[in-house]
Amino acid sequence: MKAWGYRMMTAPPAGVVGSVVRAGLQALSWGYGLGLLAARGFYETRLTPPCRLSRPVVSIGNLTWGGTGKTPLAAHLARALQSRGARPAILLRGYGGDEPAVLRMLAPGIPVVVGADRVTAGRAAIAGGADLLLLDDGFQHWRLHRDLDMVLLDAAAPFGNGHLLPRGSLREPIGALRRAGVVVVTKADAADPAPVIARVKEIQPSAWITTARYRPSAFTDWPAGTKYPLEHLRGARVGLLSGIADPSSFERLVAAVGVVPVVTRRFLDHHPYRPEELAELADACRRAQAEWIVTTLKDAVRLPPGSWAGVRVAVAHVTMEIAGEAELLQRILSLRGR
Template sequence: MSLVERIWWRPHAAPGETALLAPLVLAEGLFRVGAAARGALYDRGLLAQARAGVPVVSIGNVAVGGAGKTPAAIAVASRLAARGRRVAVLSRGYGASRADPRVVSDGVRTLLGADEAGDEPALLARRLPGVAVLCGPRRAALAAMAVATLGADALVLDDGFQHRALARDLDVVVLDAANPFGNGHLLPRGPNREPRGAIRRAGLVWLSRVDGADAAALTALRALALDATGRAPVESRHAPVDVVDGTLGRSLGLGALRGERVIAVSGLARPGAFLGTLAGLGAEVVAERAFPDHHRFTERELDDVLRAAEAARARVVMTEKDAVRLAPARAAEPRLCAVRIDAELVRGEAVLAEVLDAALTVHAGSSRSAG
């Protein structure tokens, strides 16, 4: 994470840090005008939205990176599949070597790895058996492919709040309850892609990592969600559900890291929560190697980390999203393991069921649902 990004995520930055971002005031203003103009064009129907013909649920956020969208997308896709829907997740495929519309998983087989698909689609394909995953820059094209070719009758749009070219029946906005808006500024002076008032477009606010938020902040966010959407938010925590080997194919059990010395390696927007997760699993973090979000680890970087682990008599631990980017030979390294995280709902299960059912009902007349 760069110095600028670290300052982004400090709600109460020191005067000296604030001064470092002062040259970005004009750029922020231009970004604000551009975002407002684009939103107004969509709001007034002057920019067209494609219709998929089946229910579309978008999972997105206001700030860039690290809010917990992927665990929320997994949770929503799983619930739609449990309702008998043939679900497809549509993702941009950030960091992939290809930019064409492509099928990562057809719901039966995983067809592409992280290099061609991007880490998040590859992870979604692994975590959602029976659910198709597609990626590419134009989500409307992916929607048409999913419906016509794969028979999907419900779509989950991953990171789609600002991608308004595809119409949706429900917008879910995910906010990290511990730090939802960083310093409050828009790009590039801060981490936000839109002002917080954009949440009024959403049908539901999802507060992630509520166990890391103080009571007063959580109360304020609940009020913000209720005011913006007319309903209480869904609340979740990032719950570790397993420790797996580097190939992500073998369970080691949640107790595998208890009392173990570990080096934490991550390519995340905000790696601090990962360190907290490791501490909660009883690991002793002896060193940390933090890389930029979606970072592709080089052979040299991995060699350096493994040498450091050997010298420290420690294991190397990654998040599942990081490990999915490893080449098979590297993933098989016995000193590597990964932590699997789920979004565990602690409040709002009934609210989530209500809005998902409402989104499905919009297309009830034309649904091909097996349920």
């Protein structure tokens, strides 16, 4: 059902059937939009104001449904802030079950507090010694007051198809960018960020805008964890496995290393892998003489244990490069003095 819904949202069929599907999805989008207005108005009326915690809260969110890099950015910023003397903690809902595991691996030693009630999670983090809270995927979380809203936009598809869910991938109207204090245009190596930056300036002239890109950094043998330089797999025939919001970005980064993809399997974001699906992939890789199956860390933590029958699994790791990172960190650190 989830796969069907995603296909209808992104590529409805042509003809009369497609027109009916689009009309139905548009009606649902109007309902979704009204729900957004009601939810936001509930807190903006000040009858039930957002809860303000005793430590600053920085939201890392987006306008579209997944794929902009919120979780990697949260981990990257947490490590950088810690290295500058802060005591950050990351708060998240934990949808799909993989994100907490990924964060703990990307930011070891940083407290990761999981829970739908972000107020309770934030208070727990503060009680544990945190002096700065990073709210992963919190732009649409109205109950908790934020001292800074960071919004991530994909350089190639910043606003999806321009429609709200479920007709499109927008979680809020584009005008919601007026709440953003910082806008990060991600995947700036895949598309020219200039048009996106110009559009953001039209909507929110006071936002601090920067760009970010991902670079392949290493491979690790999963689950053993043995680390290999990028050159180790250069020229190798591999199968690619991903169940993320933007599989093309992963595939592009891996191909840039010089591997030779001969089998590719894509699944929906947060897909719970079944042993039979992985057995089919392993069999296809053996037939194609692939030496490795390459996947993401987010996918690797969801892989059920079992034998791959002679096909090794490698996790592709990336590093994030943020233009003007020192200034961004200083903006965040300065919140602690308010």
